[in-house]
Amino acid sequence: MTGVFSHYMTNPRGVCFKGQAFDEKIILLLRRHIVTNVPWVVTTILFLYIPYIVPKILTAGGFVLPVTIPLAYQMALWFLWYLVVLAYAFESYLIWYFNVYVVTNRRVVDVDFYGFLSMEISDASLESVQDTTYNISGVFATAFNFGHVFIQTAAESSEFDFEFVPHPADVQKVISDLITKKMQHKP
């Protein structure tokens, strides 16, 4: 799966991140599973229908506005509402798109973007990785094969958590293989 909704990319082309070394190669680029976008997509669709549904419910309930709102103002209110919905959808997409987990031939990088200029980037070299585990729990996670990959490092800063990534078993295997390869080449 490539393009705007990619959530699992191996050896991606045309991708680079800040601080990437010249000879550093991206092995895996991960995002949360595409299914995790369902809540905001459903919310957006519901929000789009609110201007149609709410007046009908109010009219059916016998509610009458004490004043008359001219058509131009009604349309302006609708327009404002759709802008807010658009903003919500765009921001939700950006949060999903820029929350990435990168595995390179040298390290693992976790880019966390929480929205509205709040961002955290952490990385750990493959040599410092002590243990990797994964878990898949829940009906949706089992059905769509996504879960958490925990990477325990030697550093004090506890562990990395790749949240809701697709094919967690494969991710763990790739990281383990890279560590093994790295250790074999260690003098």
Add this chain to the structure above:
Amino acid sequence: MLLNFDIFAINYLGLLKLFILLGLLVYVAFALVVVRQVFLLNDTLQTKISPWLKVAAIVNTCYGIFSLLFHMLFL
């Protein structure tokens, strides 16, 4: 001292217009923050669709500004 305040004495259309314009102003501010965000994030991670995201953010801002001006002038 008691105030005899009648809400309907105020021009409700004027209030509505103020509400719409303030909403659009907040939207434009938000859109500008999104532009800054997208540029910052594209510095952190560059992909094939990075230029398109920048364009989308800029178009969104222009659309917001145009809407604000349009409603200021014609509502």
